[in-house]
Amino acid sequence: MKKKDSKKTIIAFFAVAALLCCAAALPARATAGEIVLFDFEKDPEGWEIPDWALEKPDHVAQRIAISKPIAAPSGTHALEVGAIFSDEAIWQGAYVERVTDITDWSQFRYLSADIYLPKAAPRGLRARLILTVGDGWNWAEMNKTIPLNPGEWTIVKADISPGSRNWRKFLDDGFRADVRKMGVRIESNGKIAYQGPVYIDNIKLSEE
16 A cells, blocks of 8 residues: 555544544434434433422422323424413413533524424413523523414424524523523413423424
8 A cells, every 4th residue: 555545544544533423422313403402202301390490389380201102203202291370370381491411502503392282272371492501500581482382393493693682681602602501481371271281302403
């Protein structure tokens, strides 16, 4: 083998090795321009109802589990959040969250989650995504809620690029590069009575 060919072979070997290492560092379901952070096929993957929410009367999430097999956007299972909404309140929310494994989201533009409300549920429930970012663990939530249609999967999607107006507090690259927690909150205006599950699936980061 010529010296030049040998050098090319060595370079190619290290390039392939580097690609394999990068692939191993990403979640199992990663494609070009997209990472599925959570698909809930085996367990709740660390998602929980925080203690402070369990102590507040207007936070109505009661339990969290993995669903029985359903037609989910990602696989055959989803995160099931059991909640009890009353029509005797001003506002209520069912909130779940998780500490993030990947904290630097700088290369992505969108965060999204698919949420399903059973067909028998009433209309009027809505959802939003929430982030906790930076050294100060600053709370930033979507400035608008997305209506959930009973019997359908709804994509709740937010732009996380710098200066995005999807958030009550603007996100800059500093915030995007240091995301500590993410959460999902199902909300009621206090005039909706519903006792049952809400399903969350296919939480992902994407460029489009």
